[in-house]
Each structure stands twice: as C-alpha cells, then as structure tokens.
Amino acid sequence: MSLAGVRAKNVAGVRCTSREATKQQSSGVEFPKRSLDAAPILTPPVTHPTLGHAQAGYGMPSNSSTRLDEAMASEIETLSSTRISSMQNVLDLLSDMLQAVNPSDSNAVKDEIIVDLIHRCRANQKKLMQMLSTTG
Known part of the structure; x- marks a missing residue:
C-alpha cells in the first residue's frame, strides 16, 4: 500500500484514510457542511437562562467556579421530575459516548459534543447540590 493510502485526510470534518475518503466520494456519499457556529445536534431546548461566562471545569481559574455558584444560587429553580429525567438522560448519553471512545485516542474526549x-453534567450536579442543600 502506498503512503497516500495511509495518509489521513479530513473529509467533511471526519478523519479517515485516503482510501476511505475515495470510497466515500466514489459511492456518492456527501456529508453536509456544518457551520462552526451551529449548536450541537443533540442540544435540548433551553429551559433556563444561559450563563454569560464559561462553566467551571478542569484548568479554569477558581473564581470562575465562584461566579458560577453565585449565578446558580440566584437562579432559583425547582427541579421537576421531567428536569431530573432530562439530567439523567444527559448523564446516560455522556456515559454511552465515553464507553464508545477509543481509550488510546487522547483527543477523542475533546470532541465538541462530549465537552x-x-x-x-457539571451544571446539573451543581443544581442538584444546591437543591439538596436548601431543602435538607
């Protein structure tokens, strides 16, 4: 096999070998181009105000977490059974996606949908903790 057959190409945002790309092109498979500004496909409808800043996470300054806590404390939200069910669905989906990820591919967990x-999940965890601390 030639080096060109092994070299990876980026076809419609999906990395594949030249052979796979050629096979897709010759079979007439065309994936629509996606805008970089488009929301992820799996995004549920927004039911609460979005925060104006990034959520606290790995590698973020601790004051980001403080701002998130303050914003969430001011957002008094009663958690209905449908909201809790929605939280569980997000957690289940993340679990399924992480199980499908190749463990040797360190970039796989940086996928836009997984992130x-x-x-x-972190925001939902904070909401649940807030609810439990105010009702307990």
Missing part, C-alpha cells in the same frame, strides 16, 4: 455534555 458540551461534560459541562451540562
């Missing part, structure tokens, strides 16, 4: 789900 978004991680942020949602």
